[in-house]
Amino acid sequence: MSVVKIITESSRPGKRRRILNGILPYVRSNRCSELLILVPSNRMVEEIREALLQQESVPGFLGLRLMTFLDLARDIFQNGSFPGRIGSTPARQWRLHSILSTLPPLKPFGEIRETRGMLSLTTDFIRTLKEAGIPPEEFEASPPVRDNPHLRALGEIYRKYEKYRTAQGILDREDLLRLAAEGIRKAPSRSFTSLREIIVTGFYDFTPLQAGFLSALSTLSDLKELSIFLDAPLSSPVTVRSLKRLQHFLPGAEIRSSQRKEETPAKALHHLQQCLSTPAVKPEPVPGDESIELLEVPGRYREVEEMARRIRELHKKHGLSFHDMAVVFRNLSDYREKVREIFRSFGIPHQLTSGLPLRNNPLIRTVTALLECPRSGYRRDAVFRLLASSYLRFEPLERSTITPERIDTLAREAMIQGGRDEWKMRLKSRLDLLTTREQYLQESYGTDRDEKGHKERIDRCRSKIKDYRKCMDVLESFFDLFADLPSEATIPEFIEQLEHLRNTFHLKEQIYERDDLDLVHRDQTAFREWQELLEQLSREQMGLQRVSLADFVRLLSLTLAEKNYSPDPPQEDAVLVTDALGIRGLSRPAVLIGGLVEGIFPRNHSPSPLFSESDRQRLNKHFGPNRWIPLRSQQREEEDLFFRFAVGAAEHFLILSRPRTDGEGHPLLPSSYLDILGALFSQRIKVTCRYLNDPLPSEDPLTNEKPLYRPGELLEYTFRALSRPVTEEPDFPSLLKLLLRERWETCRSLCHGLTVQQARKEVNGSYLGHLGPDAARGIRQGEGNYSVTALERYAACPFQYFCERELKLRPVEEVEEEVGALDLGSLYHRILERFFREMEGPVTKSALAAARKRLDRIEKEELARVEKGGIPGHRKIWEIRQTEIRDVLDRFLLDEIEAFESTGEIPSHFEVTFGMKDVSRRDPLSSPDPLILPSESGEIRMEGKIDRIDLKDGEPPHFSILDYKTGGSKPPGPSGIEKGETLQLPVYAAWALGAFADGRELGHASFVLLRKGSRKCLINPAGQGRQEWKEISERYVRNYVEEIRHGRFPPGEKNCPPYCRYGEICRKGEKGRP
Structure with a gap:
């Protein structure tokens, strides 16, 4: 009968030495087969093997069994006669x-x-x-x-x-442990006959299956000793719980605590480790020293940058190799992308223990896009991403001179959203329109005084026709490749189709077309993992059950998100980057712990919505002490243990780091673990705070090898340093020396940028639109009413407002080949006004046929009226436009039915005007009186025309403002009110609030999107619970009128659209010219 020992111990430095002391006698006497060592991770296996190789008088350790529970169970399964196969x-x-x-x-x-x-x-x-x-x-x-x-x-x-x-x-993997334990009890393998000692180390707790497996190992006839080392102090609640559970599986086991006290030259660090190992004892505070440092930085990105600098400093000043350092986060997935990017830029070799998600690899994203494209219904963005990928080679696209970017531009121009039939239909429709337009331009050639410009328009039209034809040819070949892809199939069939598409697009060959060998290695590794995954899924084909393409793509994406790969080649001297659980059992001279924020480390564990805490407790009570389900309420105790693992891994230096803000600038609470430091040290430990406006240190941090600061940061610090007061200037000679030595060309750009900034501050006169109040009054010659549209134009570009509204400039208009946007909008307004006046009520399902008939009649009458004044543009184009108008109005009727059923509001007032004395007052609600707003420079009189007002009686009665939008551009949202860009609906609503004698309230103010057959609500006081929209809009109106009265008409701050009618005389381009 074997002797079972359970030893609790601290994970302070010296533990690895104890493990080696237990292994070396077997290795040096060539008795490796007599020893079995079980550890929690493959990383710990590698660490112990590396440590053995560094020992003297070690001839080799062939036959040494150093493995995890799962590896041992798999080994037993493969050497036995068990039914089934490992999934x-x-x-x-x-x-x-x-x-x-x-x-x-x-x-x-x-x-x-x-x-x-x-x-x-x-x-x-x-x-x-x-x-x-x-x-x-x-x-x-x-x-x-x-x-x-x-x-x-x-x-x-x-x-x-x-x-x-x-x-x-x-x-499943859990079945392996169960079967392996049964196999050991029934007929142990001959490989166990020579086994004399088993060492289990690196664990702090066990699952019931692992505990049962240990119980089975303890029954081996030739085994003399089973030693279980719990990596937790005896006073820890986790340890107490683990010991109680192990005693049920291993009765009679000897339990003791390891009392080794390894001295370390870092006294503050040793004091912290000692206190974490015995939390019940309150120690006397000791002075802090350089062995512990706290970093406080703004944001996670800057946090990783500061860690990289500390690693470089430890490497240069203290002579530590990169292998001597480890970076620990509670959850590595939050940091691994940042770590990989920043450490590479700092030239720091590193090894991520969990790798990166396979789904994030660009090659694998391209492969999955082969199925995502048809699954999405060939959405425009999905098609473009696939065609533009550098990992694919599509022969029809290569033979054509058209680029994927050009195809995307043409698709946007044709207003394609997705769908194979929509692609073909809309591209053909657009091609027919361009062909008709070319014919019209050819027929009218010679009648235009500007023959050169007319010829250019013809050439542009022909060029676009060629592009559309090329686009249609490429996409026809593209869609044909997916013709055989089923919407439903078995998993192996989908995998076969995916591999066929991959070969068709020559994806594997494109891996080797890159010049960067690191990228080639990254993609090769990802592709191997991908192939292995597909082989596993094909092998375990789940019978012949069929799944949909959408389900297959969703499950594949979920699987790829959880499967990791190592993008970088293995390096001997590399910083270990791991999570808190991965550092257990390991040690390093220097350890950096990041992300010390409350809710992250320690992590907040929310209850499972599927398996509640009370259900777990009742099941544990029923199944007894030998089978237990982990409780979420006990996981905070494990969090404390994980922090102790990370701190205990440090031998000489411990650097703790916390970001003060998240990615959006919101403050983050420091981790409760940082409060421990204040109670343990009589003098405050070293705290390094980094802020966004910190200057560059005055000493030269660059050497001939690698910079501690990346070149881009030098410019960033320079801008901040130059903006500081003179008394706070850093050592400028050192700073400029760095810049001139490393970034001479960038410095030239920097000087140019500073000159431009100065020029922008100095030039502020009439040349750029700042006239002053006297000149503005002279030009305006009296002030009338302000229209909402005019103020919105001022908000977009004061200079354009000045030219159009004040100077009354009219640019030279080109001959329109079709009805203009303004004329088309007026046509829709006339049709809908007549329709609702004749309807005298809402559009309902029962009255749909009659409403459709009435609307069709009014539409024909209004179109005939337009044609009497001359067909706008080419006849063919006009016919296409008429068909579009009919489709738009038909969708409008359906939307009206849906809106009435949901709101019960009745269309009641149409084309309501206020402040316009010369406009016919056909609607009884119209008023010649303007909306008056008080301001410091005098009252402001507003005028406008409301497309439609709907009413609803009730408690309380309310009204709603509707404005028709006939364009295809995206309508403004609520943010437009907050930015002062959208004034129309707020001003209309403000006037209407005082126009109804019965004191009706505002229901909502919305845009009716005629082309889409839908509505977009902009103001919903009931939903928002506030009247801020009114105050915000009135404030912007006052500001704009104040600027106009003071003669401020500079060019707009935003990028100018290419179709601006006043672009030829605008001086915005000269504003930034030195």
Whole structure:
């Protein structure tokens, strides 16, 4: 019978030495087969092997079994005669999806049963029960489950999953541990006959399956000693719980605590480690020293940058190799992209223990886009991303001279959203329109005085026709490649189709077209992982069940997000970057712990929506001490243990870091672990704070090897330093020396930029539109009413307002080839005004036929009226436009029915004017009186025309403002009010609030998007619960009128559109010219 020892110990420096002392006697006496060492991770396996290679008098350790629980169970399974085959971890979710898709609707879960969240939660639920060793039959038969419909539904999923897995002959990783333990008890392998000692180290707790596995190992006949080292102090609640559980599986085990006290030259660090190991004892404070440092930086990106500088300094000043340092985060997924980018820019070799998600690799994104494109219905953006990818080679596109960017531009011009039929129809329609336009230009050639300009228009039209034809040819070949892709198939069939598409686009060959060998290695590694994943999914084909293309793409994306790969080649001297769990059992001379923010480290553990805490507690009480389910309430204790792992890994230097703000600039609370430092040290430890306006240190931080500061930061610090007061200037000679030595060309650009900035400050006269109040009064010659449209134009560009409204300039107009936007808008307004006046009520489903007939008659009359004044543009184009008008009005009727059913509002007033004395007052609500707003420089009189007002009686009665939009551009949103860019609806609503004698309230103010057949609400006081829109808009109106009265008409601050009618005389380009 073997002797079982359970030893609790601290993870302070010296632990690895103790592990080596236990291994070396076997290695040096060539008795490796007599020893088995079980560790929690493959990383720890590598660390111990590296340490053995560095020892003297070690001839080799062939036959040494140093492995994880799973590796040992797999080894036992492969050498035994067990039924079934080992399944891959990624395929579990695919199997579970097959189960969920065949189940009838589960009442406790409703419509979420096929969502990504449900899939992840049920996967975690099944894994938890299997790790606890609870089969589905016992789970469903337990009283807590029988009395709970929620758990009964989960039990049904678990039972069907196990039945499905068993029928396929597939084993999960939890099944391996169970079968391996049974195999050891029944007939242990001959490889165990020579086994004398087992060392289990690096663990702080065990699952029931792991504990049962250890119990089986303890029964080996030739085994003399089983030593279990718990990496936690005896006083820890986690340790107490683990010991109690192990005693049920290993009765009679000897339990003791390791009392080794390893001295370290870093006294403050040793004091912190000692206090974390014995939290119940209150120690006397000691002085802080350089062994512990705290970094406070603005944001995670700057946090990683500061860590990179500390690593370079430790490397240069203290002579530490990169392998001597480790960077620890609680959750590595929040930092790994930033770490990889910044460490590479600083020239720091590093090794990520978890790698990067396979889904984030650009090559794999391109492969998945091959299916995402048809799944999305060939959306324009999906087609463009695929054609523009440098990983694909598409022969029809190469033979054509058209580029993917040009195809995207033409698709936007044709207003294509997606759909194979829409692509073909809209491109053909656009091509027909251009052909008709070319014919019209040819027929009218010679009648235009500007023959050169006319000829250029013809050439541009012909060039665009050629581009559209090339685009149609390329896309026809592109769509043909996906013709055989089914909308539903088995998983192996989809994988076969995906591989066929990959070969068609020559994706693998494009990997080697890159000049950067690091990128080639990255993509090669990702492609190998991808191929391995597809082979696993094909091998475990989940029967012949068919899935939809959308489900296949969704599951594939979810699997790729959870599967990691190592993008960088392995390096011997590299900084270890890991999470808090990955550092357990390891040690480094210097450790940097980042992300010390409350809610991140320690992490907030929210209860599972699928498997509640109370359900877990009842099940634990029922199944007894040998089978337990982890409780979320106990995970804070594990968080404390993870922090102790990270701190205990440091031998000489510990650097703690916290970001003060998140990515959006919101403040973050410091971690509660940082409060420990104040109580343990009599003198404050070294704190380095970095702020956004910090200057560059005065000493020269560059050497002939690698810079501590990246070149881009030198400019950033220079700008900030130059903006500081003279008394706070840094050492400018050193600063300029750095810049001139490293970035001479950039300095020239910097000087030019400073000159431009100075020029912008100095030039502020009439040359750029600043006339002054006297000149403005002379030009205006009296002030009338202000229209809302005019003030919106001023908000967009004061100079354009000045030319158009004050100077009354009219640019030379070109001959229109079709009806203009303003004329088309007026046509829609006339048609809809007549229609509603004749209807005298809302559009309902019962009255749809009559309404459609009436609208068709009014439309024909108004179109005939337009034609009497001459056909606007070419006849063919006019015919196309008439068809579009009919389609728009038909969609409008359907939208009106839907709006009336949802709101009950009745169209009542149309083309209502206020402040316009010369406009006919056909609507009784119209008024010649303007809307008057008081201001410091005199009252402001506003005028306007409201397209439509709907009324609804009730408690209280209310009205709603509607404004028709006939263009295809995106309508403004609520942010337009906050920015002062949208004044129309707020001003109309403000006038209408005082126009109704019965004191009606505002219901909403919305845009009616005629082309889309929908509405967009801009103001909804009931939903917002406030009247801020009115105050904000009135404030902007006052500001704009104040600027106009003072004669301020500078060019707009935003980028000017290419179609601006006053671009030839605008001096915005000269504003930034020195």
